[in-house]
Amino acid sequence: MKVLIKGGRVIDPLNNLDKVCDILIEDSRISKAAFDIKNSADKIIEAQDKIVMPGLIDMHVHLREPGREDKETVCSGTKAALKGGVTTLLAMPNTHPAIDSLENVELLKGIIHKTAKANVFMVATITKGRKGEELTDIAGLKKRGAIAISDDGNSVDDESLMLEAFKKAKENNLLVICHCEDKLLSANGVVNLGFTSTRMGLRGISKESEYKRVERDIKLAEKVDASVHIAHVSCQESLEIIVQAKKKGVKVTCETAPHYFALSEEDVLGYDTNKKMNPPLRGKDDIEAINKALKNGVIDTIASDHAPHTENEKDIEFERAEFGVIGLETELAVAITELVNTGRLDWTGLVKKMSLNPAKILGINKGNLSIGSDADIVVINPDKEWIVEKQNLISKSKNSAFLGRKLKGVVEYTICSGKIVYKL
Amino acid sequence: MSEALWRRKDLLGLEELSKEEIELILSTAESFKEVTTREIKKVPSLRGKTVVNLFYEPSTRTRVSFEVAAKRLSADVINIATETSSVKKGETLIDTGKNIEALKADIIVMRHNCSGAAAMLARHVSISVVNAGDGWHEHPTQALLDIFTLKEKLGEIAGLKVSIVGDIAHSRVARSNIWGLTKLGAKVMVCAPKMLIPPAIEEMDVVVTDDIDEALKDADAVNVLRMQFERDEKAAFPEQLAYFKEFGITKERLSKAKKDIIVMHPGPINRGIEMSSEVADGTNSVILEQVTNGIAVRMAVLFLVTQGRETNNESTH
Numbered sequence: 074m075k076v077l078i079k080g081g082r083v084i085d086p087l088n089n090l091d092k093v094c095d096i097l098i099e100d101s102r103i104s105k106a107a108f109d110i111k112n113s114a115d116k117i118i119e120a121q122d123k124i125v126m127p128g129l130i131d132m133h134v135h136l137r138e139p140g141r142e143d144k145e146t147v148c149s150g151t152k153a154a155l156k157g158g159v160t161t162l163l164a165m166p167n168t169h170p171a172i173d174s175l176e177n178v179e180l181l182k183g184i185i186h187k188t189a190k191a192n193v194f195m196v197a198t199i200t201k202g203r204k205g206e207e208l209t210d211i212a213g214l215k216k217r218g219a220i221a222i223s224d225d226g227n228s229v230d231d232e233s234l235m236l237e238a239f240k241k242a243k244e245n246n247l248l249v250i251c252h253c254e255d256k257l258l259s260a261n262g263v264v265n266l267g268f269t270s271t272r273m274g275l276r277g278i279s280k281e282s283e284y285k286r287v288e289r290d291i292k293l294a295e296k297v298d299a300s301v302h303i304a305h306v307s308c309q310e311s312l313e314i315i316v317q318a319k320k321k322g323v324k325v326t327c328e329t330a331p332h333y334f335a336l337s338e339e340d341v342l343g344y345d346t347n348k349k350m351n352p353p354l355r356g357k358d359d360i361e362a363i364n365k366a367l368k369n370g371v372i373d374t375i376a377s378d379h380a381p382h383t384e385n386e387k388d389i390e391f392e393r394a395e396f397g398v399i400g401l402e403t404e405l406a407v408a409i410t411e412l413v414n415t416g417r418l419d420w421t422g423l424v425k426k427m428s429l430n431p432a433k434i435l436g437i438n439k440g441n442l443s444i445g446s447d448a449d450i451v452v453i454n455p456d457k458e459w460i461v462e463k464q465n466l467i468s469k470s471k472n473s474a475f476l477g478r479k480l481k482g483v484v485e486y487t488i489c490s491g492k493i494v495y496k497l
Numbered sequence: 498m499s500e501a502l503w504r505r506k507d508l509l510g511l512e513e514l515s516k517e518e519i520e521l522i523l524s525t526a527e528s529f530k531e532v533t534t535r536e537i538k539k540v541p542s543l544r545g546k547t548v549v550n551l552f553y554e555p556s557t558r559t560r561v562s563f564e565v566a567a568k569r570l571s572a573d574v575i576n577i578a579t580e581t582s583s584v585k586k587g588e589t590l591i592d593t594g595k596n597i598e599a600l601k602a603d604i605i606v607m608r609h610n611c612s613g614a615a616a617m618l619a620r621h622v623s624i625s626v627v628n629a630g631d632g633w634h635e636h637p638t639q640a641l642l643d644i645f646t647l648k649e650k651l652g653e654i655a656g657l658k659v660s661i662v663g664d665i666a667h668s669r670v671a672r673s674n675i676w677g678l679t680k681l682g683a684k685v686m687v688c689a690p691k692m693l694i695p696p697a698i699e700e701m702d703v704v705v706t707d708d709i710d711e712a713l714k715d716a717d718a719v720n721v722l723r724m725q726f727e728r729d730e731k732a733a734f735p736e737q738l739a740y741f742k743e744f745g746i747t748k749e750r751l752s753k754a755k756k757d758i759i760v761m762h763p764g765p766i767n768r769g770i771e772m773s774s775e776v777a778d779g780t781n782s783v784i785l786e787q788v789t790n791g792i793a794v795r796m797a798v799l800f801l802v803t804q805g806r807e808t809n810n811e812s813t814h
Contacts, residue, residue: 274632385589
């Protein structure tokens, strides 16, 4: 099978490429990138005025399988990913059962093998049952295919246990992804602590509950020279800590999610539970700091934190509703609309954040269009506008924070391992 | 006049209301107060309408007040206490609301322990929703009756100094009073131990103090709030006796305030915690007048939301 993508603007930061050219795919790999390739391909994609970039790599996705197939499955979630231009994703381990044992890794691996439509890498838990009490068999989990460990949704409170986890991760060359939250400090809060929590009459989540834990986890990682990735950074103070650590040479990377730069705490004032997530939407200063950190590189990557929940779990009283929003189908368009069209990032910058950098963090040979690389490619119409509507979302859950919002940028083709797996 | 000004089907809080809308409720309440002085205390304004009181929290004063108000407007009233309803069987708030709507009721008056519950219900039903208190968020009719009482006593709200003392953090009455009073031009001070002051409350245009004498000094009125022990864990509150010593409204403290300072309380009072019995029953207290005024204010609200809904329906037909 040969696919030829003709005449698109090809963005490939690893190869310093931003120019109009053709790309030829043979079987599952990129075989040629040049101006006006003459070749009898099986399929020709006319990409004039389109952006051609490596497929997105999303480091933070909840596929909910096994256990909560009513919210999402590996199959439905990866289909949604492809529609959003995501060809590779990390599945978070807070499933039922959690991915905390060799058996459960094998279980998930089997489901992925049978049903995944995109590349799925598995994250295993740090502690058994994500309870923060006893470490998992980190070496074994790595051998069975885990690419990182995380108790996502929880932070390991016990400092010495967490240090031990970093040591084991280091020995096994595994990345530790940290959900940074001191639950004693976030104290059952549901929105940003401050004027927002006060005027809404709700319990607040302080920024301190996040950045104190960012500080601790970086300190522990530094002690044993382990690699740490801070998930869903939402506030200025966390970024300041990360900047200092990076300057010192600590192996720290971090992500933010689209809602943290595209929405603010004011969006939650109507008690819309699709604006309820953890960490919560923050204030104007934090949004400014996040935008700045995206620009200057302190934030390495944008991840969706795709967190599907059923309507039964969302259409209830605000404080009782589940935390989290879906994002696979909207993250690229939100980033184009809020970052590229506003001039905060150029296309090269966007591709770094959403494809090249996560590939580097994970140490996988993706996120580029080099000859011989896996042919994971997205073709985007960057000017087409669309409105996010429930009926157009293909994820099993519809809890998007961007419902009703007009966005710019539509994925026209997604190619995964050389096959056209999504077409508008 | 009212039709032009009032277009809302719901009353969810005072934050979202304009000064003019608040003034309209107050002036409408004034004419309804006259009704309550007649021998036959009833007008046909809501004849044929059904008001459902849906209370997820125990309440006597507010529920009875709404019931009396609705009956004086000739509406039929149904009370649902959630302990004895399908809510106990796990029905969601939206389902309960839609069922009440399907029974062709016209107004749901709801009290709920979750902030934002009234707003959520209002989004899902086309009938009127009146918030009778949602969590820590708002209790608009309580603030309206407080303001109505103040206006009756002092004539004009603009320029008054009103101090709100007590459990500000957990109080929907405080929040609604602050929005309403500041929109009408009053200077509002809140006074409590620091643990009962919610963060960034200054942004609601109030002055914060933890000195009760400062709060009472030059105040035209003081609104004293109950400690809402049922809303949080014990550690979120000060010790009762110590609180009374430092913040309780006593005759002695009042003697240093303006002679005719108005003392209000939304009830129920915890005598000996937030104020002494002497003060509660004293000449500065208007606590029982507040209760009476509550009827007129709630009549006005029920009347206006019905009008608002009918105006909306006409304009969409």
